[in-house]
Amino acid sequence: MTAISDLAMIWIGLVFAAGGFSFVLFGDNYLFTFGEHCYLGGFCAFTFFTVWNSLYATAIVPISSGRWLLTISLALGALVFTRLTRFRWAARYFVCILSGIGVGLILGLATRSEIIGQLSTTLVALQGISVGKIDMLSAAILVIGIITSLFYFTYTREHTGNYGRVVRVGRLFLMASFGYILLSDNVGGFDALALFLQKDWTDLLKGLGVVRLLLNSLRLLR
Amino acid sequence: MASLGKILEKITYRRLALLIVVVALIPILFPIGLPLPVDQTTINFKKEIDILPKGSVVAFGVQITGAGAVPDAIDYLTDTSRYLAERGLKVLYVGFADVSPSTVQTAIQHSGVETKYGWKYGEDYVITPYLPGDEPAIASFAAGVQTAVAADYFGTSVDKLPLMKGLKTLNDFQLAISYYGSYTYVDMFARQWATKYPSVPWIVIGILPTVAPYYPTLCRGVLDQARGMAEFEVIAGLPGVYAARTDARNTVGFTVVILLVASNIAYYKTFGFRKRAGLGFERAFFGKEEGSKEKGDGG
Amino acid sequence: MESAVFFGSFAFIGILGLVDPKNVSGALFNVWFTAIIIQFAFGLGTTQFPAQINAVFQRFKFFDSPETFVFVVVYLLSLLRFLSVFSFYVPSIGPVFDWIVNIPHTAANRAALIGTGVGEIIVGLRALVGKEPGLMEYEAK
Numbered sequence: 001m002t003a004i005s006d007l008a009m010i011w012i013g014l015v016f017a018a019g020g021f022s023f024v025l026f027g028d029n030y031l032f033t034f035g036e037h038c039y040l041g042g043f044c045a046f047t048f049f050t051v052w053n054s055l056y057a058t059a060i061v062p063i064s065s066g067r068w069l070l071t072i073s074l075a076l077g078a079l080v081f082t083r084l085t086r087f088r089w090a091a092r093y094f095v096c097i098l099s100g101i102g103v104g105l106i107l108g109l110a111t112r113s114e115i116i117g118q119l120s121t122t123l124v125a126l127q128g129i130s131v132g133k134i135d136m137l138s139a140a141i142l143v144i145g146i147i148t149s150l151f152y153f154t155y156t157r158e159h160t161g162n163y164g165r166v167v168r169v170g171r172l173f174l175m176a177s178f179g180y181i182l183l184s185d186n187v188g189g190f191d192a193l194a195l196f197l198q199k200d201w202t203d204l205l206k207g208l209g210v211v212r213l214l215l216n217s218l219r220l221l222r
Numbered sequence: 223m224a225s226l227g228k229i230l231e232k233i234t235y236r237r238l239a240l241l242i243v244v245v246a247l248i249p250i251l252f253p254i255g256l257p258l259p260v261d262q263t264t265i266n267f268k269k270e271i272d273i274l275p276k277g278s279v280v281a282f283g284v285q286i287t288g289a290g291a292v293p294d295a296i297d298y299l300t301d302t303s304r305y306l307a308e309r310g311l312k313v314l315y316v317g318f319a320d321v322s323p324s325t326v327q328t329a330i331q332h333s334g335v336e337t338k339y340g341w342k343y344g345e346d347y348v349i350t351p352y353l354p355g356d357e358p359a360i361a362s363f364a365a366g367v368q369t370a371v372a373a374d375y376f377g378t379s380v381d382k383l384p385l386m387k388g389l390k391t392l393n394d395f396q397l398a399i400s401y402y403g404s405y406t407y408v409d410m411f412a413r414q415w416a417t418k419y420p421s422v423p424w425i426v427i428g429i430l431p432t433v434a435p436y437y438p439t440l441c442r443g444v445l446d447q448a449r450g451m452a453e454f455e456v457i458a459g460l461p462g463v464y465a466a467r468t469d470a471r472n473t474v475g476f477t478v479v480i481l482l483v484a485s486n487i488a489y490y491k492t493f494g495f496r497k498r499a500g501l502g503f504e505r506a507f508f509g510k511e512e513g514s515k516e517k518g519d520g521g
Numbered sequence: 522m523e524s525a526v527f528f529g530s531f532a533f534i535g536i537l538g539l540v541d542p543k544n545v546s547g548a549l550f551n552v553w554f555t556a557i558i559i560q561f562a563f564g565l566g567t568t569q570f571p572a573q574i575n576a577v578f579q580r581f582k583f584f585d586s587p588e589t590f591v592f593v594v595v596y597l598l599s600l601l602r603f604l605s606v607f608s609f610y611v612p613s614i615g616p617v618f619d620w621i622v623n624i625p626h627t628a629a630n631r632a633a634l635i636g637t638g639v640g641e642i643i644v645g646l647r648a649l650v651g652k653e654p655g656l657m658e659y660e661a662k
Contacts, residue, residue, distance in 0.1 A: 046558065
């Protein structure tokens, strides 16, 4: 019985996986559409459970164990549903609190990690010239790259003339970065394909193996 | 070379997809065993785990992009969990995506750490439920573990879990590992974990280009996707799930290189190298107007 | 027809989750969830690679402009570095790739991070004083 149920799950999984992959070879087709709607409906149901579990662990359990102040947070969070009613003005408070939290979290740390941190890391890297960790040319290219790429992100001035030429150099550094990032993204996509082929091929063999077992057992019974 | 162009014209999207599938499948079915050099980032990742004494507690933040990334994530988490269990470490898996807790649960089952290394739930490892909110969730977990997580993924109160005793902030952990799939998540971990709690070493399983600005100052080691995992398997002595894919990566990669070079040769032979290349470079250095149109432009 | 499949799947997974004594962490739910949801999403996720390679094959041109030249050359060098056979037999690709990651890529990334950091601070301060039009327009709805 276990073998039959394992076989059934393997084949169901293979059919859905093939349905998802069939988009590449056959475009939009019935198997893909069927799988797509099953996925959407199922994931929607899963999300309800996930939200409930998360709410239970982060709100209901602590409130029941004495942290009553969390009821205020729960009430504020529930305000978001007022958007569906005529009291939609109440939802603004929830969004404002979230925005305030977000701004507060990022403001100080953005300065530390993204501005000061990056500048200090660059200066530390440049100090490596004296100990031979980095050569002068590479250090100069690093500094030029950072400055010219920064110029690219200024939108208050038109990128023409000499300024445009400087920005163009920055664009070359950005294109170098994009080339590497795109390759990394492609490799990630390839790894998913390789895993798909490896896993589903193994599953297919397993599925066929169990079919072979079943057929053999039927022949023995006859 | 018109024949090369004509051959390449026949490679439609579907035929290309089929070619890639066939070229990837062959080394998966018949592994070649190609050599695999190990990168320093992988060596540093393993080193940060190796220097920890037995019984150290690790915070493992797991962020998975979506349901499609789950099978990949299961393999990454299986291998890393096996190695962490082998080193006698304890792990708190923190879910920052909705599919994270179930993925970690499946990975632990696949890794067999409970039977092989005697890992016990509640004592050696705990899985938190999904903590929504992205950056605020990462920050609140680091600032107050017990306040952010009152119950685990199975609904058990953290008071009843021995591992959670004494864990108040991220400073109480001996190592922080982040597994992420979205490009922007590494910046959140860098801001809320590594910058705020510099005494806790931070290592990453993710995408090297996104973590490069933080390496090696904030981030001490990186496993760069499947390549990094394959190298990690080699140096950690783990079963080589990624080895066959390394072979496939080589065959597919060489196919892509050949296609890229061939398509460029055919293109410049057909449209004229001097005209196409000259036009682009002239515009760049002599400021020819962007509006001027030439034959074969806008392709 | 599609909505019938959607609601059928929603009801099926929902009932499974309620019936399983361990809710979504139970074996029964996980087996069906993996077989239907995870496997389909997984199959769909694999379609990105052929689409990306199709774009590489059709659109990547070396010499159209300095930008495309830099872009395609870095792409090619990074790809060769990722091929373990090539980096084993041509070990000099390693230092070249490391230089690309440590110098131009890091320079561009650091500039982007600094720009993002400055932008975050400015937007944050504007939001605090109520002068961020995006947020205010959204709230006015």
